[in-house]
Amino acid sequence: MEMTAIVLVVVFFALLLINVPISICIGLSTMLVMLINIDTLPALATVAQRMAGGLNSFALLAIPFFVLSGLLMGRGGIAKRLIECAMALIGALPGGLALVNVVSCMLFGAISGSAVAATSAIGSFMLPEMKKAGYDPNFSAAVTAAASTTGMLIPPSNILIVYAIASGGVSIAALFMAGYLPGIMVGLALMLVCYVYAKRKGYPLSDRLPLSVVATKVLAAIPSLFLIFLIIGGIVGGIFTATEAGAIAVVYALMLSVGFYREVKVKELPEILLKSAETTAIVMLLIAASTAMSWVLSIENIPQALSEFMLDISDNPIIILLLINLLLIAVGAFLDMTPAVLIFTPIFLPVAEQLGMSPIQFGIMIVLNLSIGLCSPPVGAVLFITCAIAKTKLEEIIKPLLPLYVAMFFVLMLVTYFPWFSEAIPAMFGFIER
Amino acid sequence: MRKFIKLVDQSLGFSLICAMSAILLTVIWQVISRFILKDPASVTEELSRFILIWVGILGSAYAYRKKSHLGFNLIVDRQTKATRRMLLTIVEVLVITFSALALIVGGKELVIITLDLDQISASLGIRMGFIYTVLPISGALFVFYSLINIYNLWIADPEEPL
Numbered sequence: 001m002e003m004t005a006i007v008l009v010v011v012f013f014a015l016l017l018i019n020v021p022i023s024i025c026i027g028l029s030t031m032l033v034m035l036i037n038i039d040t041l042p043a044l045a046t047v048a049q050r051m052a053g054g055l056n057s058f059a060l061l062a063i064p065f066f067v068l069s070g071l072l073m074g075r076g077g078i079a080k081r082l083i084e085c086a087m088a089l090i091g092a093l094p095g096g097l098a099l100v101n102v103v104s105c106m107l108f109g110a111i112s113g114s115a116v117a118a119t120s121a122i123g124s125f126m127l128p129e130m131k132k133a134g135y136d137p138n139f140s141a142a143v144t145a146a147a148s149t150t151g152m153l154i155p156p157s158n159i160l161i162v163y164a165i166a167s168g169g170v171s172i173a174a175l176f177m178a179g180y181l182p183g184i185m186v187g188l189a190l191m192l193v194c195y196v197y198a199k200r201k202g203y204p205l206s207d208r209l210p211l212s213v214v215a216t217k218v219l220a221a222i223p224s225l226f227l228i229f230l231i232i233g234g235i236v237g238g239i240f241t242a243t244e245a246g247a248i249a250v251v252y253a254l255m256l257s258v259g260f261y262r263e264v265k266v267k268e269l270p271e272i273l274l275k276s277a278e279t280t281a282i283v284m285l286l287i288a289a290s291t292a293m294s295w296v297l298s299i300e301n302i303p304q305a306l307s308e309f310m311l312d313i314s315d316n317p318i319i320i321l322l323l324i325n326l327l328l329i330a331v332g333a334f335l336d337m338t339p340a341v342l343i344f345t346p347i348f349l350p351v352a353e354q355l356g357m358s359p360i361q362f363g364i365m366i367v368l369n370l371s372i373g374l375c376s377p378p379v380g381a382v383l384f385i386t387c388a389i390a391k392t393k394l395e396e397i398i399k400p401l402l403p404l405y406v407a408m409f410f411v412l413m414l415v416t417y418f419p420w421f422s423e424a425i426p427a428m429f430g431f432i433e434r
Numbered sequence: 435m436r437k438f439i440k441l442v443d444q445s446l447g448f449s450l451i452c453a454m455s456a457i458l459l460t461v462i463w464q465v466i467s468r469f470i471l472k473d474p475a476s477v478t479e480e481l482s483r484f485i486l487i488w489v490g491i492l493g494s495a496y497a498y499r500k501k502s503h504l505g506f507n508l509i510v511d512r513q514t515k516a517t518r519r520m521l522l523t524i525v526e527v528l529v530i531t532f533s534a535l536a537l538i539v540g541g542k543e544l545v546i547i548t549l550d551l552d553q554i555s556a557s558l559g560i561r562m563g564f565i566y567t568v569l570p571i572s573g574a575l576f577v578f579y580s581l582i583n584i585y586n587l588w589i590a591d592p593e594e595p596l
Contacts, residue, residue, distance in 0.1 A: 016506050018509070018521050018524060018525055019505045019506055019507045019509070019521065021505045021529075022503070022504050022505060023494070024529055027536060028531070031532065041543055042543075044536055044540030045540045045541075045544045046540075047536045047540050048536055048540035048541040049544050051536070052491070052568075052569060055486055055487045055490045056487060057483065058482070058483055060486060061457065061461065061483065064489065065458070065461070068454070240465065244461060244464065244465050247458060247464075248465065273451045273454045277450040277453065277454045277489055277496070278450075278493060278497045278500060280489060280490065281490050281492070281493025281497045282502060282504065284486070285503070378506055379504070379506050381504055
């Protein structure tokens with residue numbers, strides 16, 4: 001067992017460092033362990049079978065749909081209208097543009113499932129605007145990267161679907177409800193940092209818009225915002241599954257962007273479909289390989305060994321949970337979120353449950369925790385995208401990111417130690433008994 | 435050669451566009467049949483899951499061609515040109531190893547085993563072995579694209595990579 005763990009970790013990191021794609025790092029190290037343990041042909045066939053089996057799930061189908069609707073909304077003028085609505089409402093406050101950036105990311109997160117979609121849709125619009133208004137581009141890029149992760153918690157969220165599968169059947173609807181409050185709290189915490197930063201730097205205030213303009217902008221965003229009620233209402237009301245909601249979101253986004261706003265042409269659709277297939281496949285290969293790795297870990301009894309080890313270190317739940325969080329932050333810095341959730345949920349969830357944490361609270365905790373990793377070096381998908389859009393260097397945006405990390409970590413601690421934050425809303429809708 | 439590569443790229447892209455549309459239509463049909471026709475279709479769930487496996491595995495090869503899989507490039511990018519080329523070649527060899535062993539050999543074995551056992555899917559009645567053929571197909575594409583990458587690293591004119 002120790003042998004397996006060592007081989008897995010060493011091979012994985014060695015491959016990662018020389019820039020082997022992460023999914024292949026996971027696949028190769030899993031394959032190697034299988035080859036050490038059993039005969040060649042059955043070992044290879046098992047890896048292949050676990051990989052394909054990992055994708056054989058109806059719940060996962062929601063992911064291509066939310067990817068596709070996210071793309072359509074980014075290009076179809078929906079993101080733009082959300083930004084203008086936020087701008088009309090809070091643009092005149094100190095640090096207004098930074099606040100608008102955060103709120104837009106939250107709103108976009110509330111209608112699409114991925115942080116990457118939010119980063120490119122909101123960032124490509126807001127970053128040039130902020131630069132024009134005199135904001136430090138590094139600060140703007142840092143804000144966009146951190147804010148886009150709120151979409152991981154605010155439903156619909158692809159990663160919460162992945163967690164639902166990894167945890168062995170927590171209700172997706174309950175998780176979606178649970179994500180709202182912590183997602184909004186992260187957003188508010190980031191906005192507080194932006195407010196203080198802008199005041200200190202003395203960024204110029206934008207003019208307050210006349211009420212009639214505000215009303216027009218808000219009205220223009222309503223068809224886009226209606227999607228939130230359609231998707232979440234349908235899932236929470238038990239009318240349709242998350243996957244069906246995803247398909248409905250695509251149809252609605254198509255109608256808005258092609259039919260109503262006319263910003264996407266019909267002949268652009270094949271290219272958008274292909275792009276969404278590509279993005280989906282990247283996530284799917286990560287899921288396939290991680291499922292295989294998670295399976296190898298479980299037959300080697302590594303999750304049990306690790307949880308016994310952790311419970312031996314201390315019997316104080318506060319310390320163990322802090323330890324889990326610190327470990328996950330380290331994991332999140334190197335591993336993309338999807339494999340991290342698939343591999344570490346089976347390892348840490350049993351420990352958390354022994355300490356009396358519900359699988360729902362744990363899910364929100366792990367996703368919020370890994371969100372910090374998503375916007376931190378060395379492997380942070382969102383970080384690279386914002387740097388590319390803002391035309392700045394990774395090293396430059398670390399400093400402005402630091403206070404934002406602190407804000408996120410503060411919310412993480414609240415979510416970790418107070419179940420109320422993740423369980424109040426699901427309880428209100430009768431998903432869990434309290 | 436260039437023509438052949440273009441043909442492969444385009445066929446792969448076209449298949450993915452069709453598969454994505456198919457998934458979408460299948461699930462929409464599921465919603466319609468359940469809400470409007472009040473007669474839930476039984477095959478849509480299974481069919482859409484199977485197409486997802488195809489999109490995921492086949493699309494991975496496409497994403498590899500587009501170099502869009504996530505990786506950690508900070509160290510490799512800081513090396514001299516010669517070291518970088520060596521490291522990137524090693525990566526391609528590793529990708530070929532994984533694709534050839536896990537996807538082609540393992541996938542082919544899986545197809546043979548499931549066809550032998552005559553495993554049949556619950557509602558569509560498809561033999562499961564056929565679904566798994568995507569593994570060796572995608573594996574072959576990975577190897578193909580990896581070889582192209584190696585060619586581009588060492589032989590091709592950097593202005594006009596294959």
